[in-house]
Amino acid sequence: MKTIVFTSQEYMLCSSFEMVEDHCNTECNYVNLLDSRSVMGDLGWVAYPKNGWEEIGEVDEDYAPIHTYQVCRVMEQNQNNWLHTNWILTEGAQRVYIELKFTLRDCNSLPGGVGTCKETFNMYYYETDGGELEDGDMGDGEGITEEEDRALKESQYIKIDTIAADESFTELDLGDRVMKLNTEVRDLGPLTRKGFFLAFQDLGACIALVSVRVFYKRCPFLVKSLAEFSDTIPASEASQLVEVVGRCINNSLPLYEPPRMHCSTEGEWLVPIGKCVCQPGFEEILGSCQGPPSAPRNAISNVNETSVFLEWSVPMESGGRKDIRYNVLCRQVLPDGRGLEECGPNVRFLPRQVGLSNTSVMVADLQSHTNYSFLLEAINGVSELAKDRTKQYVSLNVTTNQAAPSPVSVVRKGHAGKSSIALSWAEPDRPNGIILEYEIKYFEKEQDSSYTIIKSRETEMVVESLKPSSVYIFQVRARTSAGYGTFSRRFEFQTSPYLTATSERAQASIVAVAITLALVLLAVVAGFLLSGRRCGYSKAKQDPEEEKMHFHNGHIKFPGVRTYVDPLTYEDPNQAVHEFAQEIDVSFISIERIIGAGEFGEVCSGPLRLPGKREMQVAIKTLKAGYTEHQRRDFLWEASIMGQFNHPNIIRLEGVVTKSKPVMIITEYMENGSLDTFLKKNDGQFTVIQLVGMLRGIASGMRYLSDMGYVHRDLAARNILVNSNLVCKVSDFGLSRVLEDDPEAAYTTRGGKIPIRWTAPEAIAYRKFTSASDVWSYGIVMWEVMSYGERPYWEMSNQDVIKAVEESYRLPGPMDCPEALYHLMMDCWQRERSNRPKFDEIVCLLDKLIRNPCSLKNLVNSSHRVSNLLVEHTSVDGDCNIWSRTVSEWLDSIKMGRYTELFMEGGYASLDTIALMTSEDLRRVGVNLAGHQKKIITSIQEMRVLMNNSTTSVNI
Numbered sequence: 014m015k016t017i018v019f020t021s022q023e024y025m026l027c028s029s030f031e032m033v034e035d036h037c038n039t040e041c042n043y044v045n046l047l048d049s050r051s052v053m054g055d056l057g058w059v060a061y062p063k064n065g066w067e068e069i070g071e072v073d074e075d076y077a078p079i080h081t082y083q084v085c086r087v088m089e090q091n092q093n094n095w096l097h098t099n100w101i102l103t104e105g106a107q108r109v110y111i112e113l114k115f116t117l118r119d120c121n122s123l124p125g126g127v128g129t130c131k132e133t134f135n136m137y138y139y140e141t142d143g144g145e146l147e148d149g150d151m152g153d154g155e156g157i158t159e160e161e162d163r164a165l166k167e168s169q170y171i172k173i174d175t176i177a178a179d180e181s182f183t184e185l186d187l188g189d190r191v192m193k194l195n196t197e198v199r200d201l202g203p204l205t206r207k208g209f210f211l212a213f214q215d216l217g218a219c220i221a222l223v224s225v226r227v228f229y230k231r232c233p234f235l236v237k238s239l240a241e242f243s244d245t246i247p248a249s250e251a252s253q254l255v256e257v258v259g260r261c262i263n264n265s266l267p268l269y270e271p272p273r274m275h276c277s278t279e280g281e282w283l284v285p286i287g288k289c290v291c292q293p294g295f296e297e298i299l300g301s302c303q304g305p306p307s308a309p310r311n312a313i314s315n316v317n318e319t320s321v322f323l324e325w326s327v328p329m330e331s332g333g334r335k336d337i338r339y340n341v342l343c344r345q346v347l348p349d350g351r352g353l354e355e356c357g358p359n360v361r362f363l364p365r366q367v368g369l370s371n372t373s374v375m376v377a378d379l380q381s382h383t384n385y386s387f388l389l390e391a392i393n394g395v396s397e398l399a400k401d402r403t404k405q406y407v408s409l410n411v412t413t414n415q416a417a418p419s420p421v422s423v424v425r426k427g428h429a430g431k432s433s434i435a436l437s438w439a440e441p442d443r444p445n446g447i448i449l450e451y452e453i454k455y456f457e458k459e460q461d462s463s464y465t466i467i468k469s470r471e472t473e474m475v476v477e478s479l480k481p482s483s484v485y486i487f488q489v490r491a492r493t494s495a496g497y498g499t500f501s502r503r504f505e506f507q508t509s510p511y512l513t514a515t516s517e518r519a520q521a522s523i524v525a526v527a528i529t530l531a532l533v534l535l536a537v538v539a540g541f542l543l544s545g546r547r548c549g550y551s552k553a554k555q556d557p558e559e560e561k562m563h564f565h566n567g568h569i570k571f572p573g574v575r576t577y578v579d580p581l582t583y584e585d586p587n588q589a590v591h592e593f594a595q596e597i598d599v600s601f602i603s604i605e606r607i608i609g610a611g612e613f614g615e616v617c618s619g620p621l622r623l624p625g626k627r628e629m630q631v632a633i634k635t636l637k638a639g640y641t642e643h644q645r646r647d648f649l650w651e652a653s654i655m656g657q658f659n660h661p662n663i664i665r666l667e668g669v670v671t672k673s674k675p676v677m678i679i680t681e682y683m684e685n686g687s688l689d690t691f692l693k694k695n696d697g698q699f700t701v702i703q704l705v706g707m708l709r710g711i712a713s714g715m716r717y718l719s720d721m722g723y724v725h726r727d728l729a730a731r732n733i734l735v736n737s738n739l740v741c742k743v744s745d746f747g748l749s750r751v752l753e754d755d756p757e758a759a760y761t762t763r764g765g766k767i768p769i770r771w772t773a774p775e776a777i778a779y780r781k782f783t784s785a786s787d788v789w790s791y792g793i794v795m796w797e798v799m800s801y802g803e804r805p806y807w808e809m810s811n812q813d814v815i816k817a818v819e820e821s822y823r824l825p826g827p828m829d830c831p832e833a834l835y836h837l838m839m840d841c842w843q844r845e846r847s848n849r850p851k852f853d854e855i856v857c858l859l860d861k862l863i864r865n866p867c868s869l870k871n872l873v874n875s876s877h878r879v880s881n882l883l884v885e886h887t888s889v890d891g892d893c894n895i896w897s898r899t900v901s902e903w904l905d906s907i908k909m910g911r912y913t914e915l916f917m918e919g920g921y922a923s924l925d926t927i928a929l930m931t932s933e934d935l936r937r938v939g940v941n942l943a944g945h946q947k948k949i950i951t952s953i954q955e956m957r958v959l960m961n962n963s964t965t966s967v968n969i
């Protein structure tokens with residue numbers, strides 16, 4: 014109930030009265046065609062005559078305007094006042110209802126007892142298909158009088174009823190300010206045209222028409238028995254029912270026959286017949302058939318390194334519910350078709366893994382280079398009902414990319430010297446692959462415009478050449494095949510202060526010794542250089558394994574390149590094997606004899622007959638039965654490395670047998686087996702040239718490996734194989750990984766011990782394995798070769814060896830070893846690894862020695878005796894007397910052959926005598942051209958160097 018406030022008007026000075034408001038929504042069983050109270054602007058009704066009905070603008074209690082039409086010409090005779098509505102559309106309704114709300118004045122309460130006063134009014138209608146009366150607009154008729162026109166219009170209307178007030182009001186009521194509102198409803202029908210007009214005729218009453226509402230009744234949209242019945246307009250006659258066939262709602266079917274309902278003229282649904290039932294798999298819940306949703310659609314993935322963004326569309330079928338959620342199941346695809354494994358707890362799902370309301374998820378922290386299978390499942394509140402849940406999910410296969418390693422989290426300081434700081438760190442939490450190396454960036458605090466980067470394969474490093482008492486900033490980052498991770502945060506460490514007074518004295522003496530040594534060394538090096546030695550090696554060069562890159566203001570000065578691929582960079586070791594090794598069918602191999610025992614099983618030999626290829630003898634390494642997967646991987650590891658090399662001094666891999674058992678590694682056959690046993694068996698049987706030839710081969714193989722960026726770590730005569738032509742080849746590539754993998758294993762080789770005797774001190778002390786440490790080992794191999802397989806340091810214990818080497822003790826020259834070779838060994842055993850020669854320098858020097866055998870004639874422990882090892886068995890003087898035989902060859906080689914006769918005539922018939930010639934001697938012989946003199950003198954000087962090389966004594 015609401016109170017409406019009227020403004021004042023003659024006789025109608027009411028200020029308030031009560032009336033009922035109707036509110037209705039779509040479920041109402043009536044539809045308004047006109048409601049004068051809801052029309053905001055001009056109603057547009059026409060009053061006739063103009064001084065009859067009058068529109069009075071009122072406001073309701075909310076000050077919303079309402080339209081009222083009032084007439085109160087009770088004082089005058091013969092009233093006939095018409096009020097015409099607009100054209101009202103029927104919307105197809107055949108019967109409409111008109112609800113009038115009005116107030117009416119009690120005639121008796123009027124002053125003077127007015128005889129003409131009425132207490133009723135009439136309501137008319139007129140049907141048309143258009144919005145006009147068929148004879149034109151009211152009052153606009155031409156050629157006829159107003160009276161005639163009026164009569165015409167009125168004659169066209171059909172009377173609906175005379176409306177009387179149930180309640181009329183008196184002056185007393187007005188005084189009480191209470192208005193009595195009448196509500197009268199009339200119906201109209203059957204209507205046959207599209208619309209109609211209404212008209213209200215006043216014959217002399219005092220009326221206020223407060224509202225006019227025209228509506229029709231309908232049977233509203235209804236869902237009953239799982240069937241939908243649409244809005245239905247009833248028939249016009251009360252006795253008629255309209256039959257409506259229902260439509261089964263989603264996920265339901267008609268039971269026996271389509272359901273039906275009947276719509277009455279009152280807008281009520283009556284007499285339901287038949288019904289719908291839920292389809293199989295769906296359940297009737299709250300009047301609807303509900304089931305699990307279908308699978309998500311259009312699933313796509315977007316991989317970003319080790320994160321995957323999954324996106325999908327909503328399922329085709331919602332299951333009749335609005336509560337769809339999504340779950341993500343993450344499974345890793347195991348290699349070799351070994352199936353799927355659920356992703357571990359480290360994988361992150363953003364925003365979450367289950368109960369997702371959005372159609373996307375981010376899956377992060379997956380493994381790099383890995384195949385994953387994701388199941389995207391749509392679920393709702395009744396998913397549990399589903400018998401077959403596979404219909405609810407879709408699978409998506411994704412391969413992650415490689416990703417750089419996560420940052421190193423902590424860098425720790427170990428021992429800090431005045432010029433060095435030992436650092437160590439842990440592997441990054443997420444390496445995302447195999448860590449190939451670490452970069453250590455450092456600079457003096459507050460001097461960060463210039464910094465240094467050094468590299469390490471280990472998780473520790475001693476940073477040297479620092480200033481005493483200085484604070485340095487260190488940052489470490491890891492590198493995998495995917496590239497560098499980001500640097501760790503900055504760590505500040507300080508070097509120790511300068512030494513105290515006493516230690517300064519000690520330091521001074523150390524410096525003096527160092528200077529003396531340096532001067533001696535300088536003299537030696539200068540001697541080498543001045544004498545024109547072309548194979549001199551620079552000891553100042555950087556170690557390839559510890560490439561130091563200096564940056565100044567971000568500018569790289571010294572980058573390095575690597576070509577060897579660490580099989581560890583492959584997640585799947587089998588992939589590495591098959592990348593580098595050819596699979597051989599076992600039927601092409603015949604095992605004939607057992608030739609040795611390897612770490613993983615017997616080593617055999619026999620012919621390999623590959624189709625279309627010449628038969629060849631091969632060595633066959635077998636993996637003994639009952640191996641673990643780990644052992645199989647380690648066994649094949651060697652093949653993955655060997656297969657990458659192609660060099661005459663590296664054992665050649667022919668292929669692998671992995672598809673049948675036993676698993677085998679097939680290499681070229683080396684008739685003379687391992688070098689250490691071969692030398693022991695043939696003690697004293699070779700010329701120095703033959704021995705140097707073997708050493709040259711080993712050095713050449715090692716040069717190749719170091720150029721490839723491969724560090725052997727276990728170079729020893731036992732790991733060199735010798736073929737029937739005495740060609741030596743480097744083999745055994747298995748150990749390096751064991752050393753690298755397990756810090757403990759650094760002290761236990763397959764022989765039970767780290768190869769201490771062959772290993773450089775820095776590699777023993779802090780596992781600094783580099784090509785420079787391989788050079789150290791090479792020096793030991795030289796010693797083994799020149800002593801025919803003697804054990805380095807004989808029966809000394811490992812501990813004693815470590816101590817002795819630490820105290821600068823070095824192996825003595827083997828019996829009858831040319832001094833030139835012993836010098837080279839000693840150089841290989843330089844404590845400072847950057848002072849050791851490089852393999853290319855070693856090869857170069859050995860080549861020179863081979864070309865000039867007399868340079869080998871001075872022996873370390875029998876200095877004035879010509880080595881009988883130099884001598885071929887057939888001729889004692891032959892080799893070393895090459896000088897006398899080659900004067901003409903020598904002159905030819907320097908394009909001075911024209912002087913041969915003059916030299917002979919001058920008594921210079923051997924190179925021994927020529928080596929002593931001066932420029933004066935040359936002129937005397939008859940070499941007058943200055944250019945020729947210079948050329949010959951230079952060559953003579955070179956000759957002298959070669960002859961004197963082995964007599965140079967170096968005390969280091």
Ligand code: AMP
Nearest residue numbers: 609610611612616632681682683686687
């Ligand atoms: P390994 O496992 O490489 O140490 O091999 C064990 C032993 O088998 C070696 O010491 C050699 O005597 C022998 N052997 C290995 N490979 C070959 C080969 N390619 N040719 C000849 N003998 C070999």
